[in-house]
Amino acid sequence: MQRKKIHPHKYSLWIAMGSITMMFIGFTSAYVVKRSQANWLAFELPHIFWLSTAVILLSSVTIHLALKQFKERNMQRYKQLITLTAFLGVVFAVCQWLGFSQMKSEGLPLSGPVSASFIYVIVGVHILHVLGGVVALLVMFFRAYRTRVRSYSAVPIEVAATYWHFVDILWIYLLVFLSIAR
Amino acid sequence: MSNEATLHSQQEVMHGAGAHDHHDHEHHDSFISKYVFSMDHKMIAKQFLITGIIWAIIGAFFSVLFRLQLGYPDATFPWLESILGHWAKGGRITPEAYYALVTMHGTILVFFVLTAGLSGTFSNLLIPLQVGARDMASPFMNCLSYWFFFLASMVMMASLFVQTGPASGGWTMYPPLSALGDASIGSKIGVDLWLTSMALFVVSQLLGGLNYISTILNMRTKGMSMTKMPLTIWSFFFTAVLGVLSFPVLLSGFILLLMDRHAGTSFYLSDIFIAGKALANEGGSAILYQHLFWFLGHPEVYIIILPAMGMVSEVLAISSRKPIFGYLAMIGSLFAICILAFLVWAHHMFVTGLNPFLGAFFVLLTLLIAVPSAIKVFNWITTIWKGNIRFTPASLFSIGFVSTFISGGLTGIWLGNSSIDIHLHDTYFVIAHFHIVMGVSAFFGMFAGIYHWFPKMYGRFMNNTLGYIHFWVTLIGAYLIFWPMHYEGMAGMPRRYFDYSTWASFNQFEGLNQFISFVVILVFATQLLFVFNFFYSIFKGRKMTTQNPWKATSLEWTTPIHAGHGNWPGEIPEVHRWAYDYSKDGRDFIPQTEPLGPNESAH
Numbered sequence: 001m002q003r004k005k006i007h008p009h010k011y012s013l014w015i016a017m018g019s020i021t022m023m024f025i026g027f028t029s030a031y032v033v034k035r036s037q038a039n040w041l042a043f044e045l046p047h048i049f050w051l052s053t054a055v056i057l058l059s060s061v062t063i064h065l066a067l068k069q070f071k072e073r074n075m076q077r078y079k080q081l082i083t084l085t086a087f088l089g090v091v092f093a094v095c096q097w098l099g100f101s102q103m104k105s106e107g108l109p110l111s112g113p114v115s116a117s118f119i120y121v122i123v124g125v126h127i128l129h130v131l132g133g134v135v136a137l138l139v140m141f142f143r144a145y146r147t148r149v150r151s152y153s154a155v156p157i158e159v160a161a162t163y164w165h166f167v168d169i170l171w172i173y174l175l176v177f178l179s180i181a182r
Numbered sequence: 183m184s185n186e187a188t189l190h191s192q193q194e195v196m197h198g199a200g201a202h203d204h205h206d207h208e209h210h211d212s213f214i215s216k217y218v219f220s221m222d223h224k225m226i227a228k229q230f231l232i233t234g235i236i237w238a239i240i241g242a243f244f245s246v247l248f249r250l251q252l253g254y255p256d257a258t259f260p261w262l263e264s265i266l267g268h269w270a271k272g273g274r275i276t277p278e279a280y281y282a283l284v285t286m287h288g289t290i291l292v293f294f295v296l297t298a299g300l301s302g303t304f305s306n307l308l309i310p311l312q313v314g315a316r317d318m319a320s321p322f323m324n325c326l327s328y329w330f331f332f333l334a335s336m337v338m339m340a341s342l343f344v345q346t347g348p349a350s351g352g353w354t355m356y357p358p359l360s361a362l363g364d365a366s367i368g369s370k371i372g373v374d375l376w377l378t379s380m381a382l383f384v385v386s387q388l389l390g391g392l393n394y395i396s397t398i399l400n401m402r403t404k405g406m407s408m409t410k411m412p413l414t415i416w417s418f419f420f421t422a423v424l425g426v427l428s429f430p431v432l433l434s435g436f437i438l439l440l441m442d443r444h445a446g447t448s449f450y451l452s453d454i455f456i457a458g459k460a461l462a463n464e465g466g467s468a469i470l471y472q473h474l475f476w477f478l479g480h481p482e483v484y485i486i487i488l489p490a491m492g493m494v495s496e497v498l499a500i501s502s503r504k505p506i507f508g509y510l511a512m513i514g515s516l517f518a519i520c521i522l523a524f525l526v527w528a529h530h531m532f533v534t535g536l537n538p539f540l541g542a543f544f545v546l547l548t549l550l551i552a553v554p555s556a557i558k559v560f561n562w563i564t565t566i567w568k569g570n571i572r573f574t575p576a577s578l579f580s581i582g583f584v585s586t587f588i589s590g591g592l593t594g595i596w597l598g599n600s601s602i603d604i605h606l607h608d609t610y611f612v613i614a615h616f617h618i619v620m621g622v623s624a625f626f627g628m629f630a631g632i633y634h635w636f637p638k639m640y641g642r643f644m645n646n647t648l649g650y651i652h653f654w655v656t657l658i659g660a661y662l663i664f665w666p667m668h669y670e671g672m673a674g675m676p677r678r679y680f681d682y683s684t685w686a687s688f689n690q691f692e693g694l695n696q697f698i699s700f701v702v703i704l705v706f707a708t709q710l711l712f713v714f715n716f717f718y719s720i721f722k723g724r725k726m727t728t729q730n731p732w733k734a735t736s737l738e739w740t741t742p743i744h745a746g747h748g749n750w751p752g753e754i755p756e757v758h759r760w761a762y763d764y765s766k767d768g769r770d771f772i773p774q775t776e777p778l779g780p781n782e783s784a785h
C-alpha cells in the first residue's frame with residue numbers, strides 16, 4: 001500500500017510560490033508604510049492595466065485547456081494552446097509596458113514621486129515573473145517536438161500551469177491592492 | 183514491496199531533472215560531472231564546505247587586519263602595504279580600508295560562511311542520508327544552488343579588487359550611505375557588486391531551501407515519520423522555512439535600493455546634502471530599508487544558529503550514549519523560535535525613532551525567545567547529565583556550543599530591553615553579544631559537525647590531537663576576545679570607529695585592546711591548524727574501517743563507507759524507531775532500522 005504523495009516538483013513549486021508571495025508582501029508592505037507618511041501623491045492607474053488583466057485571465061483559461069489536451073494526448077491542440085498562452089503572456093507584458101509609457105507621458109516617470117516609482121518596481125518585477133513563465137512554456141513547446149525522448153508525464157505541464165495561474169492571481173491581488181491603496 | 187514504489191518514483195524524479203539514464207549503480211562519471219557540476223548531494227555538500235572554508239579564512243583574516251589597527255593604532259606594519267597597496271600607505275590601514283574590511287568581514291561571515299557554508303553543507307549532506315533518500319527532490323536545482331552561490335562568491339570576490347574598493351557602509355548596507363555613490367569611496371561600484379552578489383546569493387538560498395523542504399516532507403523512507411527524524415533534520419527544516427520566507431523580502435529591499443542608486447527614485451532618500459549641494463530626492467525614508475532588512479536580518483540569525491543547534495543535539499546524544507532529553511520539546515522550541523523570529527525585527531531599531539509604545543511589544547516578544555532557548559539549553563544539559571560521555575573533538579565543540587550559547591544568550595536579555603538598549607546600542611557590548619551567541623556558537627556547531635561527519639564525507643578521520651588543541655585554544659580564545667568587550671561596551675565605547683586614541687574616556691582600554699588583538703592573532707593561527715588538519719586528513723587521515731564509527735543509530739551510518747550516488751547499493755532501509763535509542767534495555771545503541779522487539783515499547 002502506498003501513500004498518495006504529491007510529486008516533489010509540485011511541492012517545490014508551492015514553496016517557491018510562497019517565497020515569491022513573501023517578496024511581493026515585502027513590496028506592498030513597504031508601499032503601505034510609505035503611503036502613511038507625508039508627501040504621498042495619489043493618482044489613477046493607467047487604464048490599459050484593465051486590458052492586460054483581461055489578457056492574463058484569458059491566458060489562464062488557455063493553459064488550463066492545454067493541460068486538458070495534453071492529458072488526452074491531443075498533442076497538436078496542446079502545442080497550439082501553449083503557444084497561444086505564451087503569446088498572451090507577451091501581450092500582457094507589452095500592455096504593462098504601454099501603461100508605463102502612459103504614466104511617463106502624464107508626468108509620472110520612474111524617478112518621479114515615490115508612489116509612481118512603486119508602481120514601476122512592483123509591476124516591473126511582476127512582469128519578470130510572467131516572462132519567466134513564458135520561457136518555461138517555450139521549453140515545454142520544444143519538448144513537445146522531441147522525437148527521441150517522448151514524455152507522457154503530465155507533471156511538467158501541471159507545474160507550469162499552476163505557476164501560470166499563480167502569476168495571474170498575483171496580478172489580480174496587485175491590481176486590487178494598487179487600486180484601493182492609492 | 184512498497185519501497186520499490188518509492189525507489190521507482192525517486193528514479194523518475196532524478197530522470198526528470200536531467201540526470202543520467204540509470205541510477206541503480208555507479209557508472210563512469212567524467213571529472214566534470216563527478217567533481218564540478220555534480221548532482222550528488224554529498225559532493226555538493228563538500229563543495230559548499232570547502233568554498234565556505236576559503237571564505238572563512240578570508241573573512242577571519244580581515245578581522246586580524248582591523249584588529250591590528252584597533253590594538254596598535256600608532257604602529258606601522260610595512261608588510262601591510264605590500265598586500266593592501268595604497269589601502270595601507272606606510273604600513274597603516276587607511277580609514278576607508280578599515281571600513282571596507284569591517285563591512286566585508288560581516289558580509290562574508292554572516293552570509294557566505296555561516297549561512298551557505300553551514301546550512302549549505304550539512305543540509306545537503308545529511309538530509310538525504312538521514313531521512314533515507316537517494317538524493318534531493320531535485321538534484322539539478324541543488325547543483326544550481328551551489329553554482330549560484332559560486333557566482334555570488336565570484337562577484338563578491340571581484341568587488342575586493344576594484345579600484346574604489348568593496349562596499350564599506352557596514353554589512354547591513356543602510357542607505358543613504360549605500361544609496362549614493364558620492365557619499366563615500368566605499369559607496370561606488372563596490373555597493374553595486376555587493377548588491378548583485380547578494381541577489382545571486384538569495385537565489386542560491388531559495389533554490390537550496392525549496393529542495394531541503396520538499397525532500398524532508400516528501401522523500402522520507404518507509405517508516406520514517408516526522409517524529410522519528412533526528413533533530414538535525416528538524417533544524418534544517420526550520421532553517422529552510424525561515425530562509426524561504428525571509429530572503430525574498432531582503433531581495434525586495436535590495437531591488438528598491440538598486441533603483442535608488444541608478445534610476446533616480448527616492449524610496450529611501452529625502453532631504454540630502456552632499457558637499458553642500460542639495461539632492462533632488464524627496465519623500466523617501468531610510469528607516470523603510472531598515473524594516474525590510476531586519477525582517478530578513480533577524481530570521482537570518484536563526485538561519486545561522488538552528489543548524490548548529492540540531493547538530494549539537496545529535497552529537498551530544500551520541501557522545502553521551504543517552505537519548506536526547508525532551509525530543510518533542512526540542513522540536514516545539516525550534517518551532518517557537520521560528521515563529522518569534524519573524525516578530526522581533528524592530529528590536530534592531532529601538533533608537534531609530536520607533537514609537538516607544540510599539541517598542542514595548544517588541545521588547546516583550548524578544549524576551550519571549552528566552553523561553554524556547556532556555557528549554558533547549560536545559561535539554562542539552564540534561565542529555566549529557568550523568569552520561570557516559572566520550573570526549574571526542576565533536577562532543578567537546580558541542581559542549582562548548584552550549585557554553586557560548588548560554589553566555590551570549592544572557593546578554594541578549596539586556597539588549598532586548600529597549601531602555602537599556604538606548605545606552606548599549608552600537609557599542610562593543612553588542613559586538614560581544616552577537617559574536618558569542620551566533621558567531622562563536624555557530625562556528626562551534628559547525629566544527630562539531632565537521633569533526634563528527636568528516637568520516638562520512640571522506641571515509642577518513644581527522645586528527646584528534648590537533649582537534650583537541652583546536653578546541654581548547656578556540657574556546658579560551660573566544661572568551662578572552664569577547665568577554666572584555668562587554669566592559670568596553672558598558673563604558674560606552676562605540677563600534678565601527680577607526681581610532682579611539684583621541685578619545686580620552688577610552689584611553690583606559692588601550693592595553694585591553696592590544697590584548698584582544700593579540701588573542702585574535704593566536705586564535706586565527708589555530709584555525710589555520712584546523713584547516714591544515716581538514717585538508718591533510720582528506721588525503722592522509724586515518725582510514726575508516728567500520729561503517730558506524732561513533733556507534734550511532736541514524737541512517738547515514740548504514741551506507742557503505744564510500745557511498746556512491748544513490749547512497750545505498752540495495753534497497754533503502756526501512757525505519758522502525760526514533761533516532762535516539764541509546765543505552766536502552768541494556769544495549770548501547772539500537773539502529774533505527776531494527777524492528778521493535780516483541781516486549782519493547784517505542785520511545
